[in-house]
Amino acid sequence: xxxxxxxxxxxxxxxxxxxxxxxxxxxxxxxxxxxxxxxxxxxxxxxxxxxxxxxxxxxxxxxxxxxxxxxxxxxxxxxxxxxxxxxxxxxxxxxxxxxxxxxxxxxxxxxxxxxxxxxxxxxxxxxxxxxxxxxxxxxxxxxxxxxxxxxxxxx
Numbered sequence: 001x002x003x004x005x006x007x008x009x010x011x012x013x014x015x016x017x018x019x020x021x022x023x024x025x026x027x028x029x030x031x032x033x034x035x036x037x038x039x040x041x042x043x044x045x046x047x048x049x050x051x052x053x054x055x056x057x058x059x060x061x062x063x064x065x066x067x068x069x070x071x072x073x074x075x076x077x078x079x080x081x082x083x084x085x086x087x088x089x090x091x092x093x094x095x096x097x098x099x100x101x102x103x104x105x106x107x108x109x110x111x112x113x114x115x116x117x118x119x120x121x122x123x124x125x126x127x128x129x130x131x132x133x134x135x136x137x138x139x140x141x142x143x144x145x146x147x148x149x150x151x152x153x154x155x
Contacts, residue, residue: 007061014065018044021059113146117153
């Protein structure tokens with residue numbers, strides 16, 4: 001396996017920066033930056049996890065301020081191990097999580113529309129109706145319904 005070059009110093013004033021290596025063209029790019037170390041490490045961990053889930057190589061170097069100057073630090077990026085693919089005919093885990101996330105997003109859109117219409121105190125029957133709409137309608141249609149509710153609530 002060929003060795004990758006070390007990352008160049010990031011441009012600008014010293015701050016916390018995670019530099020990611022792009023194997024496709026051999027370049028380095030800023031992946032996350034902040035005046036604080038913790039958010040950069042968190043973002044770098046999330047990006048590393050995403051890259052590994054896609055099957056890409058994840059190489060990151062951490063730069064930060066020390067005495068008003070740039071310094072390269074050991075990247076303490078901790079990512080959970082990639083989920084194992086389910087056996088048999090089960091759906092891949094990433095697909096299940098995507099479907100759950102989209103369902104949550106559609107429900108948020110519909111609940112926002114109901115809130116704009118002034119409907120906040122929903123009964124169990126109302127919740128069942130919301131879940132049925134979320135399960136059966138695509139996001140674009142739910143957005144349209146939420147717009148209608150917002151318009152109706154504005155009158």
